[in-house]
Amino acid sequence: MPLFQESFLVENLKNSELREQAYRELITLYKERLYWHIRKMVLDHDDTDDVLQNTFIKIFRNIDSFKGDSKLYTWMYRIATNEAITFINQKARKNMVSSEEIQQQALLQLESDVYFEGDEIQLKLQKAIAMLPQRQQLIFNMKYFDDLTYEDLSEILGTSVGGLKSSYHIAVKKIANQLKDETL
Amino acid sequence: MSAKQSKYKMMDDKSNKLGFKTPNGYLESMEQQLLDRLNEIDIPQEHGLSVPKNYFENLEDRFVSLAIDKKPIRKVVPLYARNWVPFISGIAACLVAGFFIWELYTYDSEILAATEISAYIENGTLLVGSQDLAQLLTEEDIDELALETTFTTDENLENYLLDNIDESNLFQE
Numbered sequence: 001m002p003l004f005q006e007s008f009l010v011e012n013l014k015n016s017e018l019r020e021q022a023y024r025e026l027i028t029l030y031k032e033r034l035y036w037h038i039r040k041m042v043l044d045h046d047d048t049d050d051v052l053q054n055t056f057i058k059i060f061r062n063i064d065s066f067k068g069d070s071k072l073y074t075w076m077y078r079i080a081t082n083e084a085i086t087f088i089n090q091k092a093r094k095n096m097v098s099s100e101e102i103q104q105q106a107l108l109q110l111e112s113d114v115y116f117e118g119d120e121i122q123l124k125l126q127k128a129i130a131m132l133p134q135r136q137q138l139i140f141n142m143k144y145f146d147d148l149t150y151e152d153l154s155e156i157l158g159t160s161v162g163g164l165k166s167s168y169h170i171a172v173k174k175i176a177n178q179l180k181d182e183t184l
Numbered sequence: 185m186s187a188k189q190s191k192y193k194m195m196d197d198k199s200n201k202l203g204f205k206t207p208n209g210y211l212e213s214m215e216q217q218l219l220d221r222l223n224e225i226d227i228p229q230e231h232g233l234s235v236p237k238n239y240f241e242n243l244e245d246r247f248v249s250l251a252i253d254k255k256p257i258r259k260v261v262p263l264y265a266r267n268w269v270p271f272i273s274g275i276a277a278c279l280v281a282g283f284f285i286w287e288l289y290t291y292d293s294e295i296l297a298a299t300e301i302s303a304y305i306e307n308g309t310l311l312v313g314s315q316d317l318a319q320l321l322t323e324e325d326i327d328e329l330a331l332e333t334t335f336t337t338d339e340n341l342e343n344y345l346l347d348n349i350d351e352s353n354l355f356q357e
Contacts, residue, residue, distance in 0.1 A: 019252075020252055023248060024244045024248055027243060027244045027247050027248070031243050031244075032240060036233075039235075040231060040233070045235060045236065045239075052243075053246075053250060056250075056251065057247070057251045060251040060252070115234045116232055116234065117232055117233075118228075118231065118233070119232065121228055126231070126232070175227055
């Protein structure tokens with residue numbers, strides 16, 4: 001989205017008369033990208049729907065605090081990421097297990113999930129991703145599937161571009177090795 | 185062919201002497217086959233996750249109504265599910281504390297009313313003048329008071345003087 005359009009949208013979101021229409025437009029523009037970003041983290045569709053809902057409500061309620069220091073969509077990605085992490089941690093606390101165990105449970109459910117249409121290698125890919133530390137998972141998903149630039153990732157995660165490049169290459173190598181080990 | 189390759193060739197030849205055979209061209213194409221297999225294990229471009237049909241179609245209406253039209257949804261906690269122990273304990277603690285405070289308060293006020301207040305006034309420590317009292321009264325109160333103390337007849341005045349004035353004091357003066 002061009003920057004001038006983005007600032008126009010933000011301006012309308014802050015205007016009480018135009019707010020609703022602008023909010024609808026914002027949802028239309030970003031619903032799919034944010035959905036997939038969250039889905040790759042929490043894996044389950046219903047959980048993703050809950051987190052996406054909270055994300056958009058938070059965006060709406062906090063739009064006045066958006067100062068334009070970063071791009072609007074990186075700001076929204078940051079909110080979505082935080083909401084997904086919070087969701088996983090809360091679920092872990094509720095079930096008195098670690099967040100890694102919650103991910104393992106989600107992976108087990110994925111095999112019988114009607115909203116997973118992947119083949120065997122795609123299931124192995126999800127397992128390989130789940131074996132990475134949470135930050136590497138995020139970096140890999142956003143770079144590999146969402147094709148975000150390192151600069152955008154840097155804004156979202158608050159990490160240097162150099163650090164992100166290194167983390168991404170490590171993540172790719174780990175996943176490739178994992179897939180090869182399981183396939184050969 | 186390098187010296188290393190020729191060494192492997194010798195090994196193959198040795199195996200052949202044992203009578204094993206391989207399909208035609210098997211060993212020659214082995215490197216290529218392995219490379220092809222490795223390339224097949226590339227990371228998939230798609231994640232394989234999917235969404236319910238038409239899921240994205242009505243999201244705007246749903247999310248707008250949640251964020252704008254309605255107040256945040258609060259969970260309803262059924263009364264039978266509530267843990268009453270802390271509430272009951274709190275009420276009991278308040279009742280016990282209230283009882284002791286009441287006891288203490290009434291005890292002190294009785295003592296004051298019976299002994300200390302009268303002694304305080306009798307000793308003349310209470311510095312209340314007629315002007316202080318007048319400030320507490322309205323004009324109507326003062327009129328009423330004046331009316332009550334007015335001696336309407338000479339007989340009343342005589343009775344008052346007989347009751348309240350010591351004659352011996354008058355003679356001395």
